[in-house]
Amino acid sequence: MDITFLLNGENVTLRDVDPTRTTLDWLREERGLRGSKEGCNEGDCGACTVMVTDAGGTSALNACILFLPQLHGKTLTTVEGLSGPDGALHPVQEALVTHHGSQCGFCTPGIAVSLAAGQLNGDTAHDDVLAGNLCRCTGYAPIIRAADAAAGAPVPDWLSTLRAGESPAASAEVGPALPDSSDALAHALMERPHATLVAGATDVGLWVTKGLRDLRDVIFLGGATDLQQIEVSDSDIRIGAGVTIAQLLPVMADHHPSFAEMLRRFASTQVRGAATLGGNIANGSPIGDSPPALIALGATLHLRRGDVRRDIRLQDFFIDYGKQDRVAGEFVEAISIPRQSDHLKVYKLSKRFDQDISAVLGAFNIVVEDGIVQSARIAFGGMAGIPKRATHVEQALTGQPWTQASVDAVGPAFAQDFTPMSDMRASAEYRLEAARNMLTRALAEDQGTPVSVLEVTP
Amino acid sequence: MSARGPRIHDAAPLHVTGAARYIDDIPVPGDCLHLAFGLSHEARGVITRADLSKVRAAPGVIDVITAAHLPFDNDVSPAAHDEPLLAKGEVFYHGQPIFLVIATSHLAARKAARLGDITIEPRPAILTIDDALAAGSRFEAGPVIWTDGDTDAALAAAPRIIEGQFEMGGQEHFYLESQAALALPQENDDMLVHSSTQHPTEIQHKVAEALGVPMHAVRVETRRMGGGFGGKESQGNALAVSCAVAARHTGRPCKMRYDRDDDMVITGKRHDFRIAYRAGVAPDGRLLGVDVTQYARCGWAQDLSLPVADRAMLHADNAYDIPAMRIESHRLKTHTASATAYRGFGGPQGMLGIERLMDHVAHALNLDPTSVRRRNFYAPAGSATPGVTHYGQPVEDFVLDNMVAALEASAAYAARRKAVDDWNAQNDVLKKGLALSPVKFGISFTLTHLNQAGALVHVYQDGSIHLNHGGTEMGQGLFQKVAQVAASVFGVPLETVKITATDTAKVPNTSATAASSGTDLNGMAVKAACDTIKGRIVAFLAESRGVDTAKITFEDGNVQVGDDTLSFAEAAQAAYTNRISLSATGFYKTPKVAWDRLKGRGRPFFYFAYGVSMTEVVIDTLTGENRILRADIVHDAGSSLNPALDIGQVEGGYVQGAGWLTTEELIWDDAGRLRTHAPSTYKIPACSDRPDIFNVALWDAPNPEDTIFRSKAVGEPPFMLGISAFLALSDAVAACGAGYPDLDAPATPERILTAVTRLRQT
């Protein structure tokens, strides 16, 4: 396929690109731009961070798991493009120098790009901006001092076009691997039902960089902009499959803040900017973070194959480990959440707070009236081969007073619902105990007891 | 210029623009080849069949090398000759390299490396400390035992015995730049190697052995590493040797860099330890006698395990004057990756042992842990009767009493202790903890002959200066600190001094940049070289101008000769035209050190570096989640050469040390496979894991020993400041019940919850 994009202000057209060639390899090996570094080749360290701008704005993304076709029609800015044409340093670069923000310097190009993207977007939550940039040397303190110092500086002239979200005219003819609408996608998938769909490539990327798979037949979702819409009506919130986690976050903040707080800790800024909600569901992972929350909210999944559409309960999509209710040629079009008053509490438990896959994710949608549990939809990730509702717990709880005694009484029901696994993230015993304790936490939270270490200040 | 100052890292402008070059960024000739290892899929076994035909047939593959093809030495160990580059018929850990693929691209090499069809007949693998103890699998004949005083008698007479045992995990270095090397074949069988290494001389040595050439035929260059932390002291050998062998074999340049997962599987890590202790204590918390047993899991090859285990023993006292001490050290051989150097080099493990004991004592006696610590401190510097360590070295420079007092005041220890207790009385779910821990770390290589360094300095006729020495730059700012030394000797601006890559052809026979000794050794060697040249210029000017040498000074880029002022460049030009040599080598060896490793007696260290940290944490008793709220640190860097860079080492060291003891967990499965071989599963601290409030101050007092401008080494010691984070977590757990938390490290949420549950049930 042929693609066009802007690279540091220059038009680039690539013919016959290997669809799974990563941006990082291309930059370093072909383009000779070696400022972006490879620290992990799997989206976890941020040494490869680049900025990508399209009509939706500018995002920091991991170039190591960004396939070249995902850049089509967009603007790519690398660390080499951060400084001005005359070599003037970007304010964040300047601040990193004066505040001793680099030691070995290997993480630094990525840090500079992440901070520059944050600065461009007016985002001063530095810990979140940098959650996907690991630094082994500095302990981060000087980097944060630099970020604070640069936050107020104006965006330099030479990057001002990025703020406007300007992109090049996508001139090259890209063909069926990059359909430009969901209809075209549906059509392409009917023709090649066994093609691999690529949305944000934050999963698929690793099949290539770590699994070393040769994916010849791929279809990219990124061109189908009609899948990237979020519609809020009186009855539901309908989220297109192509909506990224980054785009979903502010909407959830309005409706279900605890969901949004979990999304804040979903991977990192770079991954959230690429990862789609559709991908997070369609991958069928037992440890995906959004499905349990969506299941607890009673979400519906909209599937489409050719012109045939069907709606199922999201919880029914996950049949067994590695097995979902989706046939060849079918794709996820959207997810909708029924409008409801907010009772949702989402708890993401991992070894590290930021950018870590959950050991357990608990989502509690418990409605209490006059001290009695009216309804309970409780779902977990990390507790079974699929994201799964705690049906015995829900039953045992419903109709009971919302008290510690009831919570203690339903404790044994957890073992009826779940027989979790032991792995490198957590033991089975810990998973079960933590899941049980999360219900206590939900109650304590309702009672106004401080329960989050993240909210404690020194 | 003055030698001191908070100068920025010399390469900072290159770092932030992406212009700083690491191995994989060096432009290579178009015919460069790329390498990858095929790895063992068993922890231990005999290779019965190796069919590499699919590997050879894979796209882009030029050749495949096995042990049988290696013409000369098949060894990449630092000393013991027990570590073949490629397995010789038997494998000893999961991930051991068996064959080497040479291909036209990094990706092609990686893909082909997975196609080996290798049958390994498994043999029982010894994986854990218990396995090794049961099988008697160890390095050296038996445990190393040091005794100081009559420990048995002291314990027998003690009013109270405190005993316990705990485990502490290892640690992956996670340098952001994975291991890398590049070899460029030269004429006449010479080899030029670029290596991301802390030890260019060892790379030169191993490459020469592998190529069957004298060391003079191999030149190794290292401009910088993207992090080292000890992980590039010996672990780069395999890549450099592979590149050299493949380059010789093909006549083409060869490059190798480990993919992150390969790096984590193949290379060694910090040693995990089990420590058992028995202490006799007085009612006021004074230690009367301590009996410690250290079990170190060393992995399959010796690597640097013996000196690492020695250093753990050497730090088993930390800051405390213990009247009688017995230490038993087991160096256990297991079928896992060979554990290696990691910042602190066993010191952190030894130190954590005694700090944990201190905590246990304070808990058992219901005393304030800081008071108990203070009660056991060595006598302060200047004391007529300095304390003597368990290995016989007097502690004459002890400053922790004052440092602790300063920190207690600046961080409001007493008030915060009370605030934490109040919080814990009011909160059921979230508990806070507070802890203070000191660091006393011995500076010098314990292998005495390594305490030497060389430098090469040229002054050109235009007055610009070329600086070279044996130390390597891995982010610690060594090059800048040493350049500051050179600039100050010549009284020139820092920009006059060109920092150049470490190069075995310029300075030979160097020691690894390790043991925190980089600035101490190389700074002195550079000063010696600069002093030599300066002396020649002074002598020449004195004679040619008839001015007394005492009237010649170098300052502000000028040379003052009596009443005349010359620019430094003019002075250099004049010296050159008068045939004065403007090039010199410099050499330094650390004085006073003498150590008998077998007896465990002597003076292994030139001096001690000190530090103290206080950490406040909060834990969630429902899930074990936890966070560091605040850390306050005072750290002793002597008269700091560069306070900015030194504070950087302290902040970074603390966070790395806290990471070791909290989120960083290495997990091997029952088959000996490392399950945490990527940053997705192995969690080093992220940005938000640093303390919310993070106060770091340097204890600015000159080193009583005559080090470079009276500064102190600062690479490793701050790492151990992270111990207070672990102790604070333990303190928070202790608020959940009456018993001692008995926390193992790393204190992951799971371990914390387990400890909380145990305490609440008893």
Ligand SMILES: Cc1cc2nc3c(=O)[nH]c(=O)nc-3n(C[C@H](O)[C@H](O)[C@H](O)COP(=O)(O)OP(=O)(O)OC[C@H]3O[C@@H](n4cnc5c(N)ncnc54)[C@H](O)[C@@H]3O)c2cc1C
């Ligand atoms: C560093 C890192 C951290 C991560 N952290 C988290 C985390 O904290 N929580 C979490 O839940 N996940 C995490 N992930 C996993 C991943 O980011 C998410 O699962 C993400 O939502 C996947 O979306 P994507 O668009 O990138 O999917 P892709 O990788 O593009 O695709 C994933 C799968 O879904 C299929 N697919 C994609 N879209 C559709 C569609 N519309 N219809 C049908 N099939 C489709 C693809 O064919 C593929 O099989 C992390 C990943 C990385 C690399």
Ligand code: FES
């Ligand atoms: S290289 Fe680590 S995130 Fe891309």
Ligand code: FES
């Ligand atoms: S400066 Fe070395 S990893 Fe950040």
